[in-house]
Amino acid sequence: MQHLGITGGIGSGKTTVCKIFETLGIPVYYADERAKYLMSHDRELIAGISTLFGPEAYLEPQVLNRAHIAQHAFNDQEKLAQLNALVHPAVARDGLEWQTAQHNVPYTLKEAALLFESGSYRALDQIIVVTAPIELRIQRVMARDAAKREAVEARISKQMPEEEKVNLADFVIYNDGVRALIPQVLAIHRGLIGN
Structure with a gap:
């Protein structure tokens, strides 16, 4: 069984993409939620x-x-x-x-905002990066968190640049509001399960 990571900058849409993988029966470990727990x-x-x-x-x-x-x-x-x-x-x-407890699935996903920064990507087989244009990310986070633009920009500035994450990725999903997410997820899924 392969263990994949999925990451992307704030507002890129990682959670949305993970929910699509979950509908395909792929278990997802949400690292940020578990950290809080x-x-x-x-x-x-x-x-x-x-x-x-x-x-x-x-x-x-x-x-x-x-x-x-x-x-x-x-x-x-x-x-x-x-x-x-x-x-x-x-x-x-x-x-x-959590990974050890997963059975009868072709692969698992670990979702984490700081996958590269924390070094946890090293324990994974492949990495998926979800990316979106910066302005779209800012608008999404402002709407989601009822946050001011300056606060969102400050958070983004503390994260690893998205271009660096894309360069380190094995797979890239573009969540730009133009390209549909489901076909991109399905293409990765089919590649991983050999269909």
Whole structure:
């Protein structure tokens, strides 16, 4: 069984593409969702976060103080790197357990925004990158998160450039509002299952 990764910049449409793969019976591990879960449920990770950010890191047991973490992590690159050094290995372990539990499927997908940045792509067989024009991505995130343009642009500027991700990809899905997604997903799926 192959283990593939799927990534793309914020607003590229990774989740939409993953939902199409799921309709084909392909299991998807959503790394960002699992990271949030683990930060509130994994004892070792909770202990590490509490040590790094102090007792204010949790509002109560298993309730992460997201505002406190964001305030400190996103204004201090060293703290952010330390947080990532705690979270990424926990997600990697969890993802490996999840992969091992999958049976009777031709391949699995691991969806993660920071697949290349975290280094987790190295444990995967092939990578799919979902890409979209920058202006479309900005508009999507502004609508989805009710966010201001400046805030979205700031988030995008902190991510690996989409062109770099495309250059590292084995497969590219264009979610530009012009090319239909389903035929692109089906072409990759058929290639992977040998049809």
